[in-house]
Amino acid sequence: xxxxxxxxxxxxxxxxxxxxxxxxxxxxxxxxxxxxxxxxxxxxxxxxxxxxxxxxxxxxxxxxxxxxxxxxxxxxxxxxxxxxxxxxxxxxxxxxxxxxxxxxxxxxxxxxxxxxxxxxxxxxxxxxxxxxxxxxxxxxxxxxxxxxxxxxxxxxxxxxxxxxxxxxxxxxxxxxxxxxxxxxxxxxxxxxxxxxxxxxxxxxxxxxxxxxxxxxxxxxxxxxxxxxxxxxxxxxxxxxxxxxxxxxxxxxxxxxxxxxxxxxxxxxxxxxxxxxxxxxxxxxxxxxxxxxxxxxxxxxxxxxxxxxxxxxxxxxxxxxxxxxxxxxxxxxxxxxxxxxxxxxxxxxxxxxxxxxxxxxxxxxxxxxxxxxxxxxxxxxxxxxxxxxxxxxxxxxxxxxxxxxxxxxxxxxxxxxxxxxxxxxx
Amino acid sequence: xxxxxxxxxxxxxxxxxxxxxxxxxxxxxxxxxxxxxxxxxxxxxxxxxxxxxxxxxxxxxxxxxxxxxxxxxxxxxxxxxxxxxxxxxxxxxxxxxxxxxxxxxxxxxxxxxxxxxxxxxxxxxxxxxxxxxxxxxxxxxxxxxxxxxxxxxxxxxxxxxxxxxxxxxxxxxxxxxxxxxxxxxxxxxxxxxxxx
Ligand code: HEM
Ligand code: FES
Numbered sequence: 001x002x003x004x005x006x007x008x009x010x011x012x013x014x015x016x017x018x019x020x021x022x023x024x025x026x027x028x029x030x031x032x033x034x035x036x037x038x039x040x041x042x043x044x045x046x047x048x049x050x051x052x053x054x055x056x057x058x059x060x061x062x063x064x065x066x067x068x069x070x071x072x073x074x075x076x077x078x079x080x081x082x083x084x085x086x087x088x089x090x091x092x093x094x095x096x097x098x099x100x101x102x103x104x105x106x107x108x109x110x111x112x113x114x115x116x117x118x119x120x121x122x123x124x125x126x127x128x129x130x131x132x133x134x135x136x137x138x139x140x141x142x143x144x145x146x147x148x149x150x151x152x153x154x155x156x157x158x159x160x161x162x163x164x165x166x167x168x169x170x171x172x173x174x175x176x177x178x179x180x181x182x183x184x185x186x187x188x189x190x191x192x193x194x195x196x197x198x199x200x201x202x203x204x205x206x207x208x209x210x211x212x213x214x215x216x217x218x219x220x221x222x223x224x225x226x227x228x229x230x231x232x233x234x235x236x237x238x239x240x241x242x243x244x245x246x247x248x249x250x251x252x253x254x255x256x257x258x259x260x261x262x263x264x265x266x267x268x269x270x271x272x273x274x275x276x277x278x279x280x281x282x283x284x285x286x287x288x289x290x291x292x293x294x295x296x297x298x299x300x301x302x303x304x305x306x307x308x309x310x311x312x313x314x315x316x317x318x319x320x321x322x323x324x325x326x327x328x329x330x331x332x333x334x335x336x337x338x339x340x341x342x343x344x345x346x347x348x349x350x351x352x353x354x355x356x357x358x359x360x361x362x363x364x365x366x367x368x369x370x371x372x373x374x375x376x377x378x379x380x381x382x383x384x385x386x387x388x389x390x391x392x393x394x395x396x397x398x399x400x401x402x403x404x405x406x407x408x409x410x411x412x413x414x415x416x417x418x419x420x421x422x423x424x425x
Numbered sequence: 426x427x428x429x430x431x432x433x434x435x436x437x438x439x440x441x442x443x444x445x446x447x448x449x450x451x452x453x454x455x456x457x458x459x460x461x462x463x464x465x466x467x468x469x470x471x472x473x474x475x476x477x478x479x480x481x482x483x484x485x486x487x488x489x490x491x492x493x494x495x496x497x498x499x500x501x502x503x504x505x506x507x508x509x510x511x512x513x514x515x516x517x518x519x520x521x522x523x524x525x526x527x528x529x530x531x532x533x534x535x536x537x538x539x540x541x542x543x544x545x546x547x548x549x550x551x552x553x554x555x556x557x558x559x560x561x562x563x564x565x566x567x568x569x570x571x572x573x574x575x576x577x578x579x580x581x582x583x584x585x586x587x588x589x590x591x592x593x594x595x596x597x598x599x600x601x602x603x604x605x606x607x608x609x610x611x612x613x614x615x616x617x618x619x620x621x
Binding site for chain 1: 465469474496498499500501
């Protein structure tokens with residue numbers, strides 16, 4: 001796809017001059033203007049663009065916040081309060097950044113679910129998918145580091161609990177885990193030193209993400225976009241040029257997303273956060289109920305579902321790493337779940353399980369909550385390790401259209417009941 | 426062509442070139458590792474953190490049944506003045522039946538059994554001194570305050586993920602893998618304790 005002929009025509013003499021030296025306009029035109037896009041993309045395909053928007057928003061607001069924020073244990077909490085109360089428009093910038101992190105994760109979860117439903121991880125998109133998983137991990141690291149910065153009670157105890165996960169390695173090599181934790185903290189407890197380095201890394205990672213996004217989109221443009229039928233683009237009739245068709249759809253989707261974003265920013269900026277984070281960090285008092293940000297809850301539930309310390313940590317990380325392998329775990333040759341009558345139901349129940357784990361992760365780890373968390377954790381892994389390979393072999397796919405064009409236009413691929421000739425492209 | 430190749434074979438001493446390549450790569454690898462080391466090592470606790478002085482505490486004001494929390498190396502340390510019942514309860518368990526059978530006493534070897542005697546000082550059994558950090562994921566267990574929940578074994582209870590510690594600070598039930606750590610400490614006088 002990347003090799004399709006760019007229709008770029010340099011207009012002015014300056015453009016000619018540039019085109020012979022650095023053909024960047026030609027590349028942009030080829031990749032983002034006349035790039036062939038499947039004609040049947042639905043709104044779930046607008047989330048890639050939305051994610052790019054989110055990254056840009058976080059970087060811009062983050063750089064501004066860093067101009068006022070002070071990364072020391074004594075000053076961090078107060079400096080954030082100053083941003084909210086005293087700095088001109090600080091309240092707006094801070095709210096956008098905090099709500100923005102949630103919106104970013106909301107979008108990435110939809111983006112991943114889209115990929116799972118339409119089989120976007122299957123050949124030839126394996127590398128594209130794995131880069132996506134890497135982006136997801138980097139986002140999680142960035143979100144976690146960022147949440148420590150306000151230095152409230154949840155920040156402090158969240159860091160304490162999560163960094164202590166590494167001490168579980170003591171069960172394999174005695175002393176190793178503790179060494180790693182001390183190294184991460186730069187001391188014998190979470191302290192100002194820890195906060196300072198976390199700030200440094202929180203500033204760094206989004207730029208790493210931006211770099212990986214470039215690779216992600218590069219990989220996408222080599223193999224081309226998937227689409228709701230999961231069929232490849234075979235003829236010209238299957239695709240439309242990216243501009244204006246996909247671009248306009250993306251912009252409309254983005255507009256709706258921004259409305260939701262703005263609603264949170266202006267009417268419920270703290271709804272997605274936790275009240276305890278407006279209590280300054282206190283190393284002597286653990287809040288009665290430590291919960292991470294909502295977007296980590298499913299994984300936190302998996303951590304707590306396993307009654308052993310090392311086992312819980314291994315399960316939590318495996319829950320993400322297993323995604324890397326699904327291009328090979330899924331044995332079906334049909335991409336889109338739309339044509340997989342049996343698998344479809346297992347997949348919907350998987351989506352339900354992740355939501356259920358999210359709910360359970362926010363509940364205290366006792367009694368019936370633990371039992372349910374164990375049940376859904378078991379299904380989470382069984383889905384990837386058993387259902388994907390087995391159902392793919394067993395199931396008979398339902399009838400599929402012959403081409404993308406046929407799925408949109410019906411019959412022979414001509415507009416149904418059209419009186420005039422279809423538009424020529 | 427043929428002559429050129431012959432010429433190259435004659436003038437190039439293959440083994441000598443190989444040696445240079447290997448030597449130069451090895452040199453570069455060692456240099457790279459040596460450069461990386463300071464970048465990794467700088468993250469470990471710095472000199473001022475390492476040097477953090479030991480702490481001295483007068484425990485005379487702590488009445489029987491009460492507990493206080495002091496800070497040492499940035500960590501909370503629990504000091505509990507135990508009652509007779511608490512001491513007896515702690516003594517009555519067989520250390521080998523515990524989830525963690527090691528004393529976890531900084532002054533004793535790893536292999537010392539987790540008996541009550543090994544977690545306190547002889548003749549000072551009423552004083553229990555330990556780092557008040559849950560060995561699961563680092564929360565501060567409840568049980569210091571008089572009205573706190575103390576868990577099923579009347580010692581401490583970590584609400585984070587439900588770890589129960591007994592009256593000698595040993596893990597009895599829950600996800601925590603180890604007993605609460607007893608730091609190395611000494612009695613300077615009858616009621617003065619020096620930790621660290
Ligand atoms: C910073 C986060 C991310 C950004 C900015 C981003 C951006 C994009 C963009 C712009 C597209 C093209 C538009 C579209 O098809 O929606 C795309 C496609 C894709 N992304 Fe991402 N992405 C991110 C994270 C992820 C993650 C976490 C995954 C999966 C684990 C993932 C998997 C995919 C796949 C499989 C495609 C191809 C979709 C298809 O054509 O069916 N991405 N991404
Ligand atoms: S931190 Fe105490 S039980 Fe998890």
